[in-house]
Amino acid sequence: MERIYLDHAATTPMHPQVIEKMSEVMGTLYGNPSSIHSFGREARHQLDEARQAMALSIGAKPNEIVFTSGGTEADNLAILGAAKAYSDRGRHIITTSIEHHAVLHACQNLEKQGFEVTYLPVDETGRVSVTDVEQALRDDTVLVTIMYANNEVGSIQPIEEIGQLLKEHQALFHTDAVQAYGLLDLDVKKAGVDMLSVSAHKLNGPKGTGFLFAKEGIKLSPRLYGGEQERKRRAGTENLVSITGFMEAVKIAKKEAVKKSEQYLLLKKRFIHTLEEEGVSFQLNGTLDGSLPHIVNLSFPGTNVEAMLVNLDLAGIAASSGSACTAGTVEPSHVLVAMFGKESERTVNSIRFSFGLGTTEETIKTAARETAKIVKRLLK
Template sequence: MGHQRIIYMDHSATTYAKKEVVDAMIPFFTQHFGNPSSIYGIARESKTAIDTARAQVAKALGADPDEIYFTSCGSESDNWAIKGVAYANRKRGNHIITTAIEHHAVLHTCQFLEKEGFAVTYLPVDRYGRVDPADLEKAITDKTILISIMYANNEIGTIEPIRELAEVAKKHKVYFHTDAVQAIGNVPIDVKAQNIDMLSLSAHKFYGPKGVGALYIKKGVRIENLIHGGGQERKKRAGTENIAGIVGCGKAIELATADIEGHNVRIRAMRDRLLKGVLEKITNARLNGHPTERLAGNFNVSFEFIEGESMLLWLDDEGICASTGSACTSGSLEPSHVLLATGLPVEISHGSLRLTLGDANTEEDVDFVLEVLPKVVSRLRDMSPLYQKATKDGGCNV
């Protein structure tokens, strides 16, 4: 095609690292490279930098610094929270509750624990992808030791009623964990006010570096270590610290949470214009996820009679980076487990497109997508026998 510009609309898969973040990290690759466990000067500089980042993450979550543990990513944090609590509380019970729409870092960890003799309940969601606190309450038994429910869904952007869900957990004295990887910088969080016992995050989702995450563990939570070895992270998580990554994580979360509402106003306006334009220009299209209780930058629409993968390739040809769902499963031809859980039929869920807007986007990007996407959908439908049949039969609506 010879296009010049790249339009990046996949911020839920990853974000770029902001200049201020990279600038804060660079000295820790070169000058301040000491091992924080050593006692000489340049090692103390590394330790001080980690302490600063820990305080930055804690402030963003309303936690205490000594409740923040740095990890390698959101998946590690999820694994640690779930396996750690399961193993440490096994004598008390073996029942875990999660939802049908979690990220695979949670679902596959729960499936692994089922093989180890734990019982797992996968709560259903409504057509918007929301969990009903009443369903959670009904699922709790005297053997329930952990509830893990994501804060905001990575595919459809739906924000869960976390405060109400955590309230139910607290009432029944069950630990409550939330995978908040998609929520940081998009939703104000206060772990104390919201009764959250554990929370996972990942720096590369809020303009920080890849390969660093954190787990908030409330004081008093009984949790087993996931990684054994040296005494790093207050003897909870062994392994020499990724100092530069941790510094980047601290700086990124500080920037991302400085003005969440201001950020959302700008992003939401672009997203709403994009959505309105797409639904006006393309027939047989429907929005997935909650109409209002959703992440400001998330656009997930299903187009009938087309295959999502083909749509992505054609958009890529035009320089538009998009996805059909989670970046972690984009190589899979299986329909999205999230869309199926909301009751969307398999054939329609195959034609879904996720665009996630962020700080890299402009109004011109939205104009360009509104120009290109209808043409792409139209071309693909022209090649679809199902579409020909439906239009001959008098059309249909989703």
């Protein structure tokens, strides 16, 4: 049975060049970047080169890049770190109801510590309103954290407009760009953001590494205590092997971003067209335009998430859902609940398909036909 991987929004396979680069570093650069001898200096040179590449990829300065263990830590460092560092200015935070749990749970943790959080709604396309952000702003707002693009439905948020809005306000602006980085052209100055989170494993790099862009001059209360690595913002010896692999993945992604975006959008349209040819009923969650090119989230009326995912897996197709399936019960996706309401059937019958390295038009057609068969079978 042919296995087809359509869950690239969850994680991506490592690019062969990334694996090659990491293998090379594993065997040659074992010094601690904080050591002053020649072995340490060689490791430090590699770390500096990676930091430069990351900074260049988003229009930042090298000293504004903080290497982390991934997107979750980057989000936590930005949100908890900034909230604590600037609590003397106010204790109000603004976010949206469709954020990744790394953001939502960090905000909920701050609520337990006396902070007040406003969770903004989104429309049926999964976008937040700039007007809603403006109306939620208060004199004591210290942080606004809104994702660049949603990981479940792919909706791209009006980040530049929000950045412009916050230009004259004291609030820091953070964006979780984990799903957007590597596909969209990100420029921190143009976007008007103060902090931006990224993870390597979403763009064919290794798991367990990422970075936080923190604009020069921004104070962050550290989440880890230890050495003085990362300019005292993130203690712990840097994961040089993974960071080097991350650098390689970023270089590849920058070269191929436009071509890949066009290719994935064509695959998305082909997937939808094939389902239409097969005569199955479905609804698109979000929009084709204004969303990430590699994510398509579809609602299949009359089905349910758990049965769909099990049957897709049996057919060799890896897809996913924002719903948590445990012990035979389905917890609706918080993103789809925010978009359509708790009572909507879409919250429990929607599947996310996402494309990436190795996805071809032929595999897309095969996957769509198999999906159609499953839907028809489940509706009988």
